[in-house]
Amino acid sequence: MKNLVIFIFFLITAVLQAQEKKQEREEGIERDEMPSSALFLIEKIPEKAKRVRFYSETDGENESYEVKFNFNKSIFSVEFGEKGKLQDVEVTLNDKEVPSTIIENIEAYLQESHERYKIEKIQAQYLPLTPKDSTGLHLLVRSLSFKNNAPSNYEIIVAVKNNGNLNKFEMIFDENGHFQNKREIIRNSYDYLIF
Amino acid sequence: MTILSFNKIIPGFLLAFVLLNFQTLKAQENFSMLVDPEFSLNIDTPSRWSYNFGLSNRDIIYENEAYNFDAQHIELSHFTSYEIAFYSKVSLGIKYRFKEIFHKDQQDEVRIIQQFGNSRKFNLLKIAHRARFEQRFSENTTFRTRYRFSVELPLSGQRVDQSEFFIVGNTEALWSLGNKERPSLEQRFSIALGNDIWTNIKASLGLQYRYDDYTGNPGSELFITSEINLSL
Numbered sequence: 001m002k003n004l005v006i007f008i009f010f011l012i013t014a015v016l017q018a019q020e021k022k023q024e025r026e027e028g029i030e031r032d033e034m035p036s037s038a039l040f041l042i043e044k045i046p047e048k049a050k051r052v053r054f055y056s057e058t059d060g061e062n063e064s065y066e067v068k069f070n071f072n073k074s075i076f077s078v079e080f081g082e083k084g085k086l087q088d089v090e091v092t093l094n095d096k097e098v099p100s101t102i103i104e105n106i107e108a109y110l111q112e113s114h115e116r117y118k119i120e121k122i123q124a125q126y127l128p129l130t131p132k133d134s135t136g137l138h139l140l141v142r143s144l145s146f147k148n149n150a151p152s153n154y155e156i157i158v159a160v161k162n163n164g165n166l167n168k169f170e171m172i173f174d175e176n177g178h179f180q181n182k183r184e185i186i187r188n189s190y191d192y193l194i195f
Numbered sequence: 196m197t198i199l200s201f202n203k204i205i206p207g208f209l210l211a212f213v214l215l216n217f218q219t220l221k222a223q224e225n226f227s228m229l230v231d232p233e234f235s236l237n238i239d240t241p242s243r244w245s246y247n248f249g250l251s252n253r254d255i256i257y258e259n260e261a262y263n264f265d266a267q268h269i270e271l272s273h274f275t276s277y278e279i280a281f282y283s284k285v286s287l288g289i290k291y292r293f294k295e296i297f298h299k300d301q302q303d304e305v306r307i308i309q310q311f312g313n314s315r316k317f318n319l320l321k322i323a324h325r326a327r328f329e330q331r332f333s334e335n336t337t338f339r340t341r342y343r344f345s346v347e348l349p350l351s352g353q354r355v356d357q358s359e360f361f362i363v364g365n366t367e368a369l370w371s372l373g374n375k376e377r378p379s380l381e382q383r384f385s386i387a388l389g390n391d392i393w394t395n396i397k398a399s400l401g402l403q404y405r406y407d408d409y410t411g412n413p414g415s416e417l418f419i420t421s422e423i424n425l426s427l
Binding site for chain 2: 057166189
């Protein structure tokens with residue numbers, strides 16, 4: 001009985017420790033729940049766009065918004081900050097849509113620094129860098145014809161193996177495919193789906 | 196259709212599924228209803244090894260066209276798994292079913308399980324495949340091969356955050372054979388509504404329909420399943 005009490009105590013402690021982390025939350029919202037200053041740009045999303053969806057996300061302190069849609073067989077994600085300020089536009093690409101010299105540079109980096117890797121997702125990231133982009137419209141138009149306009153960065157999600165360990169990263173490469181930085185992503189356990 | 200409308204559609208669909216099927220199912224011969232609550236603990240280590248422990252119980256609540264409570268077994272299980280690739284794990288497991296304490300004429304059962312699991316997220320959906328070989332040792336020895344395909348869908352947003360609901364659906368095909376029994380085929384369909392109560396605790400409540408020995412002497416069972424899953 002005493003052992004059971006100790007076991008339960010450790011169990012509760014472990015649960016409470018996990019609670020102390022900041023609570024991130026992301027959820028689907030309606031169009032009219034988006035910040036009003038973002039609506040101007042939302043109206044400029046092409047009529048042909050399909051599956052237009054709106055999301056809000058918070059990390060416990062900052063709030064951000066996202067509009068996702070499919071256009072010309074690609075998935076677009078337009079991200080806004082708290083007050084509806086445009087942060088970036090991301091377009092999910094397949095390998096063939098990335099110019100070959102760039103994908104070669106990205107793969108050369110991955111090969112060099114990891115035993116094995118598997119690219120899960122490639123996104124072209126368009127950032128509002130010039131004064132022209134500040135309204136967002138110019139940036140959106142540029143991203144919509146992404147095949148003719150080089151992005152600011154490429155953001156990839158990649159699973160890697162090093163020294164026997166498996167990890168997942170979000171990596172940023174510049175417009176030429178040169179490595180900039182990386183951030184580790186927590187690999188979800190799907191054990192509850194396979195037991 | 197926005198993602199929000201899933202919230203309204205899916206619980207409605209679940210309710211319709213239960214109400215429509217329940218009366219028709221009950222009218223069938225060879226039909227029973229059971230409850231199967233489970234508690235499971237997953238331990239993920241920083242290495243490629245992970246461990247899973249389970250405690251469950253099964254009781255018949257409806258059989259031979261009458262409601263009747265009849266405890267079947269208590270089950271202890273353990274799996275040790277090794278990640279063989281980015282999305283795949285192989286596991287070796289053992290299960291022990293205490294049956295004799297409920298039915299003097301039955302023997303306890305030991306099961307040895309070899310498993311291959313593959314799971315990955317594709318945008319909104321988590322997709323999992325599971326293949327198992329089992330050796331069941333009880334009064335008779337039975338060998339079983341089974342494959343399960345599961346899909347998980349978050350009900351708000353693109354991922355399941357704390358206290359958010361998700362839905363899991365799966366179907367499993369089973370093929371059993373033993374030296375004292377005819378080979379039999381079985382198909383199972385499950386649907387469950389789950390919630391991430393805390394970051395590392397999931398709870399789910401669902402239904403599982405089992406259609407067994409459909410090429411021989413068909414019978415069907417409806418399980419009310421519930422699970423609390425703790426991940427450390």
